[in-house]
Amino acid sequence: METVNKKELIVSKIKNGTVIDHIPAGRALAVLRILKIAEGYRIALVMNVESKKMGKKDIVKIENKEVDEKEANLITLIAPTATINIIRDYEVVEKKKLKIPDVVKGLLKCTNLMCITNNDVEAMPEFKKISEKPLKMKCVYCDTVIDENEILKQILGSKS
């Protein structure tokens, strides 16, 4: 639930859309990248606000877009602590359960340069989850395994 405190009031409540809370500090932009938010959406980003649970956290509010199951699951890859609330008419109507996705298509690149997905414009990279703790995903084409560090590196960019 959103607890309305003074700090969050910098961002007004949204009528319809999605509020993603408890994002690890600094990863809000990466969340938007995962959601492939295109131009035209009204978005509110709050970064590095105090959180009782997490010390610092980010919050993302997207107007007029309801994050779906698949998108919610992708968010776990970089923000496992996130909570996702769907808002309709100012009310939280649904809290999305987050589950590490079994299959990730398109988002991650295979680290094997000789993989077909790195060499054919039509071959879209696809990974299957093989373990959660530690997180490991395997390329369905060449069986190369990528781990959590690699996944974070790819989504967050090299700075992390």
Add this chain to the structure above:
Amino acid sequence: MKDIISVYDFSKSDFDELFELTDKLRNMPIFPKILKEKTVALAFFEPSTRTYLSFSKAAINLGASTIGFSGEEGTSIAKGENLADTIRMLNNYADMIVIRHKFDGAAKFASEISEIPVINAGDGKHEHPTQTVIDFYTIYRNFKNIDGLTFGLMGDLRYARVVNSFLRALTRFKPKKVYLISPPQLSARKEILEELNYPYREVIDYNEVIEEIDVLYVTRIQKERFPDESEYEKVKESYVVDMNLVSKMRKDAIILHALPRVNEISREVDKTPQAKYFEQASYAVPVRMAIFHKIVGE
């Protein structure tokens, strides 16, 4: 059965059936023309004369006509056109596609594009499932069984696709033990090892284990699989099967190699009773005929 991309597409009973079918086909004076009026496309984007010819002969034996490309032609097609478009074109001309490609996962990708069955005849350093059926058939001919044997895989275990397929296929059986003999730079890939459900051990010096081995599978250390040529120079002749090595082997042990070899087995070994790689090569056509059989479901 439709596509054959990985040895995992074969169950234990598929292997048993393929062995029996191959036995049968080898004893037939005239082959059943189960591929009559069918066209098999041989799409070899990476050259391999042996594999190309054996698939082609297997198809012709069963009454098929073949179309395709290999060698230089295949390489230039691989450069000029994207794989998906070539596969779409072959779908208009053929009833199944045998594909060899230098990129890992190319066969699986082709199978997703293709409406007709795709057989992987080697994709990069990934897999070469039909070669493994030939290897296992040879073992079956020599020992009547795969279970309970001790295996030694020697040479390039990292970039040789036959090794991936061989190790994975062994999960369908109950090997007593598998020794992975290689220099550290060429050790088997971790992701493959994690899939294995039988006892294995990585070894650098074959002398430690050679006396225990029933099946010694030797691989070529291939220059083109190396990302870096200086790495290749360091390890290219790490292991050579010579008379000295054979003298330490058990009398009833066998040596397999997918051929062609370069220097990893010396010629004088060819005459020893352990050398079974020419016998192994002689099974390429009947085994691939059996595989065609399974695909068309006869």
